[in-house]
Amino acid sequence: MTVRGDSGEATAELVASRVLDVPDFPKPGIMFKDLMPLFADGEAFRATIDAIVSRHQGRFDVVAGIEARGFVIAAAVAYAAGVGVVPVRKAGKLPRKVLAATYALEYGEATLELHADAFTAGQRVLVVDDVLATGGTAAATLGLIERAGGTVTGFSVLMELEFLGARAKLAPREVHALLVVA
Numbered sequence: 001m002t003v004r005g006d007s008g009e010a011t012a013e014l015v016a017s018r019v020l021d022v023p024d025f026p027k028p029g030i031m032f033k034d035l036m037p038l039f040a041d042g043e044a045f046r047a048t049i050d051a052i053v054s055r056h057q058g059r060f061d062v063v064a065g066i067e068a069r070g071f072v073i074a075a076a077v078a079y080a081a082g083v084g085v086v087p088v089r090k091a092g093k094l095p096r097k098v099l100a101a102t103y104a105l106e107y108g109e110a111t112l113e114l115h116a117d118a119f120t121a122g123q124r125v126l127v128v129d130d131v132l133a134t135g136g137t138a139a140a141t142l143g144l145i146e147r148a149g150g151t152v153t154g155f156s157v158l159m160e161l162e163f164l165g166a167r168a169k170l171a172p173r174e175v176h177a178l179l180v181v182a
Helices: 009-017 036-040 042-056 069-081 136-147 166-170
Strands: 020-023 031-034 062-066 084-090 098-105 108-115 124-132 151-161 176-181
Touching: 009 042, 009 176, 036 042, 042 069, 042 124, 042 151, 042 176, 062 069, 062 136, 069 084, 069 124, 084 136, 098 136, 108 136, 124 136, 136 151, 136 166, 151 166
Parallel strands: 062 084, 062 124, 124 151, 151 176
Antiparallel strands: 020 031, 084 108, 098 108
């Protein structure tokens, strides 16, 4: 089976080779895609971070990572690019004035928060996360960053679950996925 992704077949294959399927997590019927083996493999992790930085080089001033695995990716991308990192957190985790976005989940609602002063007006923001599934978290995050004064210039994920249709929901924004699972 040929794998594909927006940074080429070799990068997609690298990511795919480090993903473990965990059945029935967090609930029965769900196949969880565990990316921890990718994070634990220094060479593979570096290659994925380099692919993200290469795709967006020169187009961002700061990286925003979505809780929680997105923090790992964001910190590494920010370090590699020599820029800062901003966390997008679950509600109640940030100590200063925040902006919040609530969005629907298949089993309820969730709220994300961002420090109200996280960005300067027009600051170029690259948003990163581990997996793009239904798109609710991503859409809430992108809107939240814009409300805070940032300009979203890119959105990258390690893996996109294409069959859930999130890319279409996020249009016209560009989605960059290292691995696309059909």
